[in-house]
Amino acid sequence: MPHFSATCPIEYPIKAFLEKKVLDLELTLNFINIKNNFKNRRLFMIACVFVTSFLGCLVTVPLFFRYAYFLDLSTAKKIGLFVVALVLGCMPLLSDFSFENVLGGAYPAWRTTVWFIYVFCIILLTFTVLRDAAWAVLYKAGVAVSPLDKIWTVRLNAVAAVLALAASFSAMHSGLKIPDVKTVLISSDKITAPQNVVLLSDLHIHRTISPAKIQGIVERANALNPDAILLDGDILDDDVEKIKPVAELLKGLKAKKGIYFTTGNHEFYVGYKETTEALKKLGFTFLENGGAALGGGLYVGGIPDVSGRHYGFDVKVDKAFENAAAFDFKLLMSHTPADFKAADLTVSGHTHGGQIFPFHILVKLANKYLAGDYGSVYVTRGAGQWGPQMRFLAPSEITFIKLLPKGQKAMNITPVFPVGEPNPYGKFFTGKTYLTRLNAYDDIFKTSLGNVTFEPAARTNWHKHTGGQILLVTAGEGRYQERGKPVQVLKAGDVVRIAPNVEHWHGAAPDSWFSHIAVETNPDINVNTWLEPVSDEEYK
Incomplete structure (x- = not known):
């Protein structure tokens, strides 16, 4: 469930009688400073127990x-079932890490079961409310029996329970699977060359999380070949010694320009110094009011x-951006x-997109933004989840x-290699191209290598090389033509050997980016001669 603390199972869903939203328990309790010593922490926990029980019972008592009160049961049995409902409402309290001391190796299964039952109750209530609303409308229209009809209520309750159980298993699958990649495109005149950034937030690594999921997230992020990876808080959510082997899987993250992190609320809850030091030891750069x-x-x-x-x-x-140039993105x-006017784009997490419907509604009441693209603010649903390792109508994401x-x-x-900066030889090209120099000519290797990336439909002018050239296609679909010959289609893995003094051109397909490595052959005698542009008629 979204942004609920490790010490208090419900952190936001009542934000308050002070702010006329839903009571933000964390802000409220900190407001009166009751978390500063052991006695006050006990007060904090008592308040959390009360709020958790209250909210849970708002689900299970209805x-x-x-499902039970209307049945022909004895008073004693109804009282017993009511007690069961109260216990089910307080199930999250039974997931606390302290139960590991009692249950040992059985604790992960216990925790999973406890949360599954709780989420099942939430989904069942949701389905029941929606069903009853539709039932009431149909009854009012005279096409259905009364919603108080016992026989039909029992039948439809059974149907709702089966559907809720199926939805709960689906929610568990959604929470345990490796998140899908969600691509966000942003253009700005402040960006001078394409930059690919992976945003990971709300992993909530704890002692019972699946190492395979974290490893899968690492591999999927690396497959995007990012320039930078941003860890946007709530990454570690447990005693760092308890989660060290899993947390160290993050060391496998790779980004050309580095991996950067900042804190979420849960880093403060479980230990600011310990969590930040652990992430720094993994080689990540800590951006705390810095940039x-x-x-x-x-x-x-x-x-x-x-x-x-x-x-x-x-x-x-202001300190985070104090070293940024005025024209930087x-x-x-x-x-x-939150909205920060100093930023062109703020990336956030925290909300989990609601994680379990209908908590979307409460989360939206407690936050200005829920999930998605809001122009100057992007809110990711996060790659993990807090509490139940389940998601219902709020899929996780690698952004x-x-x-x-x-x-x-x-x-x-x-691309296999960085896209690079705008091509300095752009005047000899049609469309936009980019160049990354992989190896400059020297006296040892006596050759030069450059990775050239073309936007769709971009291409070179007609030209020739006195020493010839070799092209190694690395990504996308391209075109190559020699004077007087048909156009050839190029794809990743193709090798083009261009003989000396052969007039030719090469570039991207109309609807695909295209990258190749240009290898200069016979460099001691190789001179380029640039000719006329390739016309649209020739290109087609």
Whole structure:
């Protein structure tokens, strides 16, 4: 369930009688400073127990009345079932890590079962309310029996229970599977060269999480060949010693320009110093009211989660961007969604997109943004989840942000090498191209290598090389033609050997980006001669 603390199973769903939203328990309790010592922590836990029980019973007590109270049972049996309903409402309290001391190796299965039952009750109530609403309308229209009819209520209750059970297993699958990639395209005149950024948030690594899922997230993120990876808080959510083997799987993350992280509210709950030091030991750069220039016009800043102010950590966006140039595209990592005017784009998590419907409604009441693209703010649903390892109508995601220069077409390939900067030889090309120098000519290897990336329909002019050239196609679909011969289609893995002094051109297909490595052959005698552009008629 979204943004609920590790110490208090329900952190947001009542935000308050103080703010006229849904009571933000964390803010409210910190407001009166009751978390500063052992006695006050006990008060905090008592308050959490009360709120958790209250909200759980708001789910299970109505189920008791709709599924059991109307049956022809003795008073003693009804009282017994009512007690069962109250116990089911308090199930999250039985998932606490302290139960591991009693259950030992059986604890992970216990925790999974406890949360499954609780989520099943939530889904069952949701289905029941929707069913009863439709039933009431049909009854009012005179086409259905009364919703109070015992026989039909028992029948439809059975149907609702079966559907809720199926939905609960589906929710468990959604929570346990490796998240799908969600691609977000953003263009800006401040971006000078394409930048690919992977955003990971809300992994909530704890002692019972599946190592295979974390490994899968690492592999899927790496497959995107990102320039940078951003860990946007709530990454570690347990005693760091208990989760060390799983957390170290994150060391496998790879990004050309580095991996950066900031804190979420749960890093503060489970230990700010311990969690941040653990992530730094993995080789990640900590952006706490700080930033880094990544090239291509991109500057990334990070701030502590807003809950950090209760632990002495203030949000200082101006400091995060103090070293950024005025013309840089400023991307801010803020775990909790908020508007920051200093940022061109704020990326956040925290909400989990509601995680379990209908909590979407409560989460939206407690936050300005729920999930998705809001222009200057993007809120990811996160790659993990807190509490139940389940998601219902709120799929997890690995967010792939493609930052493009204004007017540039979206890339539909995964380059092997960095796209690079705008091609300095662009005057000899039609359309936009980019160049990354892989090896400059020297006296040892006596050759030069360059990775050239073409936007769709971009191509070279007609030209020739006195020493010839070899092209190694690495991504996308392209075109190649020699003067007087048909156009050839090129795909990844193709090798084109161009003899000396042969007039030719090469470029991208009309609807695909295209990358190749250009190998200069016979460099001591190789001179390029650029000729006329390739006309649209010749290209087609």
